[in-house]
Amino acid sequence: MQILTLLRERFAVALAELIADPQLRASSLERIVPSREPQMADYQANIAMPLAKPLGKPPLEIAKEIVAKLQLDDICESVTVAGAGYINLRLSPAWMAAQLQSAASDERIGVGGTASPKIYVIDYSSPNVAKPMHVGHIRSTVIGDAIANVLRFLGHRVITDNHLGDWGTQFGMIIYGYKHFRDPAAYAQRPVAELSRLYRYVQSIIAYEDAVAAVPKLEAQIVQAAQRVDLARKKQEAAPEDKKASKELQAAKNGLRNSEDELASNQAKIAECKANPEFMADATQHAGINEAVLAETAALHRGDKENMKLWHEFVPHCLDEIHAVYQRLGIQFDHEYGESYYHDLLSAVVEELFAKSLAVQSNGAICVFLEGFDAPMIVRKQDGAYLYATTDIATALFREREFEPDACLYVVDHRQSEHFNKLFAVLKQIGLTHTEFKHVSFGTVLGTDGKPFKTRSGTTVGLEPLLDEAVERAWAVVCDPNRLQGAGIDMDDAEKRHVAETVGIGAIKYADLSHNRTSNYVFDMDKMVQLEGNTSAYIQYSYARTQSILRKAAVQGWTEDRWQSSSLQLREPIEIALGLQLMRFEEALEQSMQEYLPNVITEYLFETARMFSSFFDQCPVLKADSESVGLSRLQLTALVGRTLKTGLKLLGIGVVDRM
């Protein structure tokens, strides 16, 4: 149900006689919006005020003229002019009831879908397969999945592709680790655990070497910074009133402190390593490990027999592990062309860029220089190796041939926005101008300390233990025996497990989706498994209550066929408000996809659940004053349930019939 579309059609007829300029008419129609002031209106048209100048009349007069020409008798209960010239529309409850009734008998609860279906390719999740998945992967995965679901539901063709990092430097680390540090028994028993141990171990040696190498540089930096502070202080003392001098002094002090902090943390890291003689023995023996790792990676990319064999051995293990996580999250992809899939295409891509004179040689690397960017996009390194950027170009070209998309969405961390800006500029130059490329960026996942989660800092939370913890906490709250008894619910263990899993996983997904994706997001386990407030549990709980009413209704003889064939009526204010909210489901979905913001949907669902709770309190269903009122409310209840369930499902979150 697209109320806005309908209203705009009616307004278009009225405005046609008043406004000659078609552009002005179009912009006026866009000023018809859902009202922010529910006491005043359901929808409002803020048309008259900006027309005052072009039409040379006072806004109130214009508003009245528009209202006089409007034909809205069937839809609206009242159309009034207020304030500076707002046209306020109040929908007619009878009309709303009729619309809801037809939504109730519709499989898609009245969501008609888009008039202009498009083909979307959505690139999301995209973890590095050899590293254990961690909390940082959840945003891309969950947001991308939600966007894919919603676009599909709205009638678009959606192709999802998990662009796995299965070809990068991390494989050099694992191969090197496997050759020198492996524990055959552990590998035989749990290959992925052993591989990730090797990955972390090699990385820790690299980190140690980096720290050692950084010390002299930092010491030099500190000397310089101290000089800068002295200089700035003298300047500031000479001119205490000079704001710039004070600022410079402050900046110099900060610089010095940063360098000192960094040196201290490096030294702490080194000391920690030195306290471990076994580690030091390996570190000494494998000095220069970074170069050795790069050599292993390069050998793999050259097709070295041994390394290829290992790669083919490792990858399936890694994929099994990742797929287990996806299965638990309920997420599937149409395709999983990893980076390795494009490897053989890369040299041709670079040659083509070169042939078209788009790419040039610079400092031994092959680069595409772009207007508006300081640094070029490097597509081949000095040493001849290809990069992320090269693969991305090859991937875009492949998708273009394979799927002919109207739009490609990349659901990736905002820190890569410059990379994507460059990529899209290159793609445009290559000639992919008819496809819309969009970086659906999202804020960094931060720890409670406000710093980004890092794969290199051994403290990273693995994704699986995280899910386990959420489920465990959900169990403790939802399956508390006292609570269940109070609610009159008798559950066996299997059902409890299912409920805890649904609520726990839902909590993690919802916490992520309910934030505006563009802002940074503090991952706080304590908060997200709070099962009250704006959380998935609150909505799931509301759904369970709708189902509970429907179950009890059937027991007292109000079966589905009876309330389905009864007439739906909106009488009480809360019923009308709830009815309007239900009619706006499609509006919320459409709006959410305007800028691909899933939090628009979480807000809608939360608001719907809240309204249902009010309705639940104020309007008895099973004990309504009359049977016709009861049956009508039962229809409304069922529609609430279906809307909540559908909405959550689009977000990748499940429901249970009782909890």
Added chain:
RNA sequence: GCCCCAGUAGCUCAGUUGGAUAGAGCGCGGCUUUCCUAAAGCUGAGGUCACAGGUUCGAAUCCUGUCUGGGGUACCA
């Protein structure tokens, strides 16, 4: 240095692309269970929308400048 993003209630965040008196959740105070799940509902306190100018019928939203924080910035992904 340059570029990008953010700054809204004690805390965590929304704010429908410029609309009317800026909203939720948590926390804090009060009220409501003979009634369909009280994980609920109702209600109160709490704000210089970082700061200063500007644009216009109208600004948290757009422009300019300043402050604060985060990110990026030639061979990582």
